[in-house]
Amino acid sequence: MTIRxxxxxxxxxxxxxxxxxxxxxxxxxxLLTNPSGLAGLxxxxxxxxxxxxxxxxxxxxxxxxxPSAVLQPPSLxxxxxxxxxxxDVLTRTILGGREAMLICTIATAIAMLWGGILxxxxxxxxxxxxxxxxxxxxxxMAMPWILFVMVFVAALGTGTTALVPILGVSYGLSVxxxxxxxxxxxxxxxxxxxxxxxxxxxxxxxxxxxxxxxxDSLAVQTAMQWSWMILGVSSLSYLGxxxxxxxxxxxxxxxxARGIMSAAPWTAVFPIIALSSLVIGTNLAFDAAxxxxxxxxxxxxxxx
Amino acid sequence: MSxxxxxxxxxxxxxxxxxxxxxxxxxxxxxxxxxSGAALGIAGESGCGxxxxxxxxxxxxxxxxxxxSGHCLFDGVDLLxxxxxxxxxxxxGRIALIPQNAGLxxxxxxxxxxxxxxxxxxxxxxPQSAHxxxxxxxxxxxxxxxxxxxxxxxxxxxxxxxxxxxxxxxxLAGEPDLLLLDEPTTGLDVTTQLGxxxxxxxxxxxxxxxxxxxxHDLGVIATLCDHVAIMYAGRxxxxxxxxxxxxxxxxxxxxxxxxxxxxxxxxxxxxxxAGRPPAPDQPLPGCRFAPRCAHVMADCHAxxxxxxxxxxxxxxxxxxxxxxxxETQPEAANQQNPLAAEAPPLVDISGLAVTYRRRHVLDRLxxxxxxxxxxxxxxxxxxxxxILGLVGESGSGKSTILRAISGLWPVLDGQITFAGTVxxxxxxxxxxxxxxRRIQLIFQNPDASLNPRQTIRDILxxxxxxxxxxxRREVTERAQAxxxxxxxxxxxLDRLPGDLSGGERQRVAIARAFAADPDVILCDEITSALDxxxxxxxxxxxxxxxxxxNVACLFVSHDLAVVQALAHRIAxxxxxxxxxxGPARSICTAPRHPxxxxxxxxVLEPDMQPGRDMVGAMRDDDDIVSHGCVYAGRCLSRxxxxxxxxxxxxxxxxxxxxCCHLLADTGIPxxxx
Numbered sequence: 001m002t003i004r005x006x007x008x009x010x011x012x013x014x015x016x017x018x019x020x021x022x023x024x025x026x027x028x029x030x031l032l033t034n035p036s037g038l039a040g041l042x043x044x045x046x047x048x049x050x051x052x053x054x055x056x057x058x059x060x061x062x063x064x065x066x067p068s069a070v071l072q073p074p075s076l077x078x079x080x081x082x083x084x085x086x087x088d089v090l091t092r093t094i095l096g097g098r099e100a101m102l103i104c105t106i107a108t109a110i111a112m113l114w115g116g117i118l119x120x121x122x123x124x125x126x127x128x129x130x131x132x133x134x135x136x137x138x139x140x141m142a143m144p145w146i147l148f149v150m151v152f153v154a155a156l157g158t159g160t161t162a163l164v165p166i167l168g169v170s171y172g173l174s175v176x177x178x179x180x181x182x183x184x185x186x187x188x189x190x191x192x193x194x195x196x197x198x199x200x201x202x203x204x205x206x207x208x209x210x211x212x213x214x215x216d217s218l219a220v221q222t223a224m225q226w227s228w229m230i231l232g233v234s235s236l237s238y239l240g241x242x243x244x245x246x247x248x249x250x251x252x253x254x255x256x257a258r259g260i261m262s263a264a265p266w267t268a269v270f271p272i273i274a275l276s277s278l279v280i281g282t283n284l285a286f287d288a289a290x291x292x293x294x295x296x297x298x299x300x301x302x303x304x
Numbered sequence: 305m306s307x308x309x310x311x312x313x314x315x316x317x318x319x320x321x322x323x324x325x326x327x328x329x330x331x332x333x334x335x336x337x338x339x340s341g342a343a344l345g346i347a348g349e350s351g352c353g354x355x356x357x358x359x360x361x362x363x364x365x366x367x368x369x370x371x372x373s374g375h376c377l378f379d380g381v382d383l384l385x386x387x388x389x390x391x392x393x394x395x396x397g398r399i400a401l402i403p404q405n406a407g408l409x410x411x412x413x414x415x416x417x418x419x420x421x422x423x424x425x426x427x428x429x430x431p432q433s434a435h436x437x438x439x440x441x442x443x444x445x446x447x448x449x450x451x452x453x454x455x456x457x458x459x460x461x462x463x464x465x466x467x468x469x470x471x472x473x474x475x476l477a478g479e480p481d482l483l484l485l486d487e488p489t490t491g492l493d494v495t496t497q498l499g500x501x502x503x504x505x506x507x508x509x510x511x512x513x514x515x516x517x518x519x520h521d522l523g524v525i526a527t528l529c530d531h532v533a534i535m536y537a538g539r540x541x542x543x544x545x546x547x548x549x550x551x552x553x554x555x556x557x558x559x560x561x562x563x564x565x566x567x568x569x570x571x572x573x574x575x576x577x578a579g580r581p582p583a584p585d586q587p588l589p590g591c592r593f594a595p596r597c598a599h600v601m602a603d604c605h606a607x608x609x610x611x612x613x614x615x616x617x618x619x620x621x622x623x624x625x626x627x628x629x630x631e632t633q634p635e636a637a638n639q640q641n642p643l644a645a646e647a648p649p650l651v652d653i654s655g656l657a658v659t660y661r662r663r664h665v666l667d668r669l670x671x672x673x674x675x676x677x678x679x680x681x682x683x684x685x686x687x688x689x690x691i692l693g694l695v696g697e698s699g700s701g702k703s704t705i706l707r708a709i710s711g712l713w714p715v716l717d718g719q720i721t722f723a724g725t726v727x728x729x730x731x732x733x734x735x736x737x738x739x740x741r742r743i744q745l746i747f748q749n750p751d752a753s754l755n756p757r758q759t760i761r762d763i764l765x766x767x768x769x770x771x772x773x774x775x776r777r778e779v780t781e782r783a784q785a786x787x788x789x790x791x792x793x794x795x796x797l798d799r800l801p802g803d804l805s806g807g808e809r810q811r812v813a814i815a816r817a818f819a820a821d822p823d824v825i826l827c828d829e830i831t832s833a834l835d836x837x838x839x840x841x842x843x844x845x846x847x848x849x850x851x852x853x854n855v856a857c858l859f860v861s862h863d864l865a866v867v868q869a870l871a872h873r874i875a876x877x878x879x880x881x882x883x884x885x886g887p888a889r890s891i892c893t894a895p896r897h898p899x900x901x902x903x904x905x906x907v908l909e910p911d912m913q914p915g916r917d918m919v920g921a922m923r924d925d926d927d928i929v930s931h932g933c934v935y936a937g938r939c940l941s942r943x944x945x946x947x948x949x950x951x952x953x954x955x956x957x958x959x960x961x962x963c964c965h966l967l968a969d970t971g972i973p974x975x976x977x
Contacts, residue, residue, distance in 0.1 A: 190753035196732060197710045198767055198820070199740035208766070212757035 037288020043281025047274075051098045060088040062095050062248045071264045081266035083256060092248040093270045097230075097278060099243045100250070103163050104229040110168030112222045115175025120210050122176070123183035124192070124202065134180070137173055145170065146235065153241045163233065163242065171225055171232075178221045182214040220290045227282035234275055250275045310340035310514050311361070311482055316374035316384075318356055318365060320584060328584035330356045330369060332538035338531075340481065343508060343515040345525030345546065347561065348535035349835045350806075351581045354518045357535070358486055360384065361516065362401060363391040378482065397427035400480035404487040406471025410459040416470050417443075417455020420477050427478035442473040447503060464698070465496035472503065476511075483508075485517040489524055493697040493862055494906040501527050501908075520835055522565060523908030526550055534558045537581050537592040540611060544618035550910045554614050554625035556597045564837045566869040567909050568892050573869045576841035580805050591622070599624060648724055649685035650856045651709065651824055655718035656682040658701070658708050658880075677716070678704040679880040686824065691850055691857040693871030693888065695864050695903065701880035702860040703748075706826045709858070710745045711735055723823070741771040744817035748829040750809035754801040760787070760812055761797040767819040786815040790845060807838035811845065818849055825850065827859045831866060843870050864900075865907045868892050876900045879934045886960030896955060896962035898941045933965070941966055 032038055066086035074081045080089035122130045140148070149170055156162040186192060187210070195205050236242030237251025245252055250271040257268035318331040330353045338344050348354050356369065363383030365371045376383045378399060383391055395401075403409040410419060420442060421435045430438055436455075443451035446469040459467060468488065475483060488504065489497035505528060508515055517528055525532055526546055533543040534557065542555040553559045560577045567574070579596040582588055588595070590605035597604065601624055611619040658679040679701040686692050696702050707713035709720055711732035720728035726739055744767075747753035754763055764783040768774050774782065784794045790811040801809050810830060817825055827846065831839040847870055850857045861867045867874055867888075874891045876883045876899060884897040895901045933939070936946040943965055954968040955961045 190747040190749065191755040193712060194745065194747060194753050194816075195766070197712055197740075197745050198770060199732060199735065199737055200766065200770060208758070208762075209755055213755070215757075 034288040034291070036284050037291075040281045040284025040286075040288065043277055044285050047097060047101075047278050047281065050094050051101050054094045054098060058088075058091040058094050060091045062087065062091050063246050064088070071260070071267075073264070074266055080270045081264065083253070083264075083267045084260060089253075089267060089270055092253055093250070093274050095248040096250040096253055096271055097274060099160065099247055100230055100233040100237075103160055103167065103233055103243075104226050106164050107167035107171060108222060108226045108229060110164070111172035111175050111225065112218070113172075114168075115172035116179045116211075116214075116218055116222075117206065118172075119176040119179025119181075120183040120206050120214060121202070123180045123187050124206060124210065126187070130180075137176055140173055141177075145232070146239075149232075149236065150241060153236070158241055158244055160243075163236070167229055167232065171229055174225065175218075175222060179214060179218055182217045182221075183210050186210055186213045216293045217290075220286050220293060223286045223289075224283065227279045227286075230275070230282075231279055307339040307341055309337050310342075310379060311516070312337040312375075312377045313357075313361070314375040314377065316357075316360060316376060317372040318353075318360055318369055319372050320369055328586075329372070330538055330584050331360065333374070334535075334538070334540055335374075336533055336540065336543070338482070338514050338516060340514050341508075341512045342531060343517065343529040344531045344533060345522075345529035346516065346518045346533050346535055347520065347522055347525055349520060349561075349577075349581055349837050352535045353538040353584075354520075354535055355486065358401075358484055358516070358518045361484055362395055362399060393427075396423055397478040398480055399482045399484065400475035400478055401484045401486065402468075402471050402475050402488050404490055406474075407459060407462075407464060407467040409471060410467065412459050415456055415458060416462070420455070420470070420474050423474055423477035438477070439473075442476055443470075445476065445507070446470070446473045447499075448473070465492055465500065468492060468496075468500055469503070472500075472507070476507070480513060483513050483515045485515060485519075485528075487519050487521075488517065490519070490521070494864070494908075495697065495902060497524070497908070498906040504528060521908070522550065522562060522836075522910040526910040527908055534561065538584065539592070539608075539621065540619075541593065541621045542619065543611070544614075548616070548618050552615075552618070554618060554620040555593075555622045556599050556626060557593045559626060560596075560598070561837060562910060564840045565910060566840070566843075566863075566865040568865055568868060568904065568907055569909070571868060571889060571892065573843045573847060574840040576839075576844065577837040578841075580807070580838075599626060647687060650688045650723060651684075651686040651728075651858075652721045653685070653705075653709070653718070654683045654721075656684075656705070656708065656715065656720065657717035658704050658713060659716050677880055679708070682718070682877075682880070682882055684875055684882070684885070686856045686858055688823070688856050689851070689854050690873065691847070691859055691871045693867030693874040694858060694860045694877060695862065695867050695874060696877035697862055699879070700877045702862075702877055703828050704880075705877075706745060706828050706858065706860060709824075710743055710826060711740075712745075737771065741767075741820045742823040743826065744820050744822040744824070745826045746813055746817045746828065746830050749833045750801070750806065750813045751833070753813050754809055754816075756801055759798050759800055760804075763801075763812060764797075764816055764819055767816060771820050782819065786819050787812075789818065789849065790815045805838075806834050807842065810834060810838075810842055814842075814845060814849070818853065821853075823855055825855050825857045827857060829861055830859075832861065832863070839866065846870065863907075864892070864903045865909070876903065881934050882963065883935065884960075884962040884964075886958075886962075890958075890960050894960075896960060896967050897935075897964050898939050898966070899935050900962075902938075902940070933963075 064087065066082065068086070069078065069082050070086045071084060072078050072082040078088050078090065080093060083089055083092070122133055149166055152166045153162065156166065192205060192209055195209050233242050234249070234251035234254070237249045238255045240255070242251055243249040253271040254268055257264070257271075261268045313334060313336050316331055316334050317329050319329040320327040334357065336344070346354055346357065356366070359366060360371070360376055361383070363376065363386070365384070371384050375385075378394060381390065381394065383394065410416065417436070417439045420439045424430050424435050424438055425432075439455050440451045443454055448454050448466060448469050459470075462470065485504070489500050492500065501524065504515070507513065515528065517525060519525055530546055531543065532546045532549045533540050534549070534555065535541070536557050542549060542553065542558045549558060550562065553562055560575070563575045564577060565574060577596060582592055582595070590607055591597070591609055594600050594604040604623060609621045609623050611621045614620040614625055656679055657677050659677055682705065684692070694702055694705065704713060708715050709728060711728065711730065714731060715729040718729075722728045722739065722743070732740065761780065761783055764786055765779045768779045768782050780797070783797060787794060787796055792808060792811055796804070796808070796812070801812065804812065830846070831842050834842060843866065846857065846859070849855075859867060859871055868891070871888045873886065874888045875885045876891070876897060878899050883899045884891065884895065886896070891900060892904065895904060931947065932949045933946045933951050936942055939946060946965055949965070951963050951965045952968055953961050953963050
């Protein structure tokens, strides 16, 4: 709302149709008009709801083994069939993403925090410090990710408490690249120069001048990272370095089903559908989000 | 006057619109015609629909816009209705566009000769073998140096003025009958601009081309065109012969637009137009200029005034055209330098040298001298309460000086002293906060200098919190007071810069600088990104604030006309060296350096005499190696020893020294042409 100053005739009247400060509502509305974005959002929402309320709706206990019903094909009693140990595949599929999603969410937050701050700071500092840190990052990125993680898993062990910091650190590395390249666009802008000329401290420039400009693209890119991380955790579980059995996990389930895939395809198909639909759904939703936020998706560093 | 009509627009309406429907018109029921060989200038502020109109003349309607009704007839062909093939044949062939920034319009990784040859291939019957010769001929016609080899260069190897000439050559390649010019010289230096305009005028005379030139600068239009159409909010509001319109504008908007141009002859800050053009969808039943009009009457709101003949061949869309000759404006006291010259200077620069590039560690270790200095042996003083104008072309080191003073750029040599004792040669990180506070910088482009994600409140709070440790409530109070000082109301506090117009944004940037309660304000081309109509109000604001707060102001600009309107003293800079320093009035009336004279001659004023020599202001043998005066290569009054011996400063007695052999020899200032 504009308060006019009537006494000063030279006061310029503000524009009448003031725009709201954060047009988030309109952006969400635009996201909902995009069909693929809407589909993605629906898939992700379904997954989140199942992850949250899964334990309340599953028909069986995930560890309950029924020796009389081993490798049953899908039926009314077991909609998705049973596995080699007679466990209900539906139950394990519904619950199979919980652990991975929890790990990835916390790890993404960690990655975003340190990677984002380090990346923006490096863009601002520049010079030889930037050069040295980025070359170290290059060297670490050159290592195959799975080897990188396995070294740490070997040292710290498996399980949620070990996986969260490992993933948070290893994925933060690519966030450094993302944040740095996003911030580089702004460090040469006059408003940063103006802040430097004022004598603003470096952390003020990082948090007040650069972060608000980088935030959108960083958020979208990092959400994409989350879906890559889900795949990563599942791969680790598949290899036996991730979520330890008997916990239900898509990666573990696919690993267990590997030998019997031709005889009992349902043991592999359902976790695979669950995993890929989550990854695809996330990608669709955040692609649309990136478009509405005006973030260039192609500028993201190579996903792992 | 009975030449055939080449191009005609009939009742053209282009409106914003998409699948859901059509909204407000951008170009509204507009008609105009151009005879073959004639030149029409279309003037108006930004946001008046000029660019949309120009694109429509090429037969292009941008996405998001819709051609609603009317015709765009080129030699009988309706460009907005004919098929793409035919329009494509005309575009670049018989109708050619010279874009605002040819440097951006050229493909960076294709040699310019090949880019011109592509036009030849598409629009002429010339055999492939003749292309090279023709390209060379075209480059010669636009007076580019070394036309034989220039075609093999890439766009980044050329200067802005040269690129603009390449753009012209490309347009000429298709042998056009009609040349469309979109702000052809905006962004170029005044001296370069003069060369381009001279070239265009000659080309038009020699080839008999028609031209339509869109510009916000009436000076450019006056130089180039014989007819003017003034455009406001999508409609023409006045048309007629250039001389008539510029001498006797009848529409209040035309008069205001003309009055906003700074003129050397009057030496005061021109008047500005309050407000800004209405948004296309703003409901205004009557004359769309009425809200900003100084002569508005009750019936102005009743309905739109149509173009009606006025006098001989002038057409005006106004119910109450102003018929008297120029209004007399109150003469503002301008050129009185308030300072006592004996008072010690606030900023004292002596022997300053600055390089373009930061020195590499290796260079420092090996004591290697830096390759080229952006600024060399520069001495200048700035007193409290004084506005010092610093004039020079792009690349003359103006901004570098400001950055050196504010500590953003390392000083290679020399002293900068502030308030008698404080050393300013150290970088910004080593300065005390209170010293930083006392020197504030305002940038050229408010789009870049204001963080797009911060509200105006956040922007103004930054210096207030940093320097004064205020509470939140105090910050808001101070921010409101600051907005009031720059004549914006408190309702702006919670907006983002993107919601503001260019002029409003620059006001916010000024408010941010004054928030620190500084002693010195450094202004880096602060009006060059703004419309003429807004520029005047920004100049007035700087003047008022500088006087009110008694600060020293170093005002940098490439435009001598702007600087002289504001400054008490002017320093003229060429390639990092001062040429002349003196009181503003005496610089403009009795320049002592040939370069200042060239700059003065390059100032375009709309009511100056046409037909003057537009090329002679400067020589072009820029490549000459000079061990003496840096200006020797372009100087028209060059002496033998100018290229070998460094000239000395002389003329201190009159308080108007210059660095020129001529002055030192004779002691007589150059006469104005």
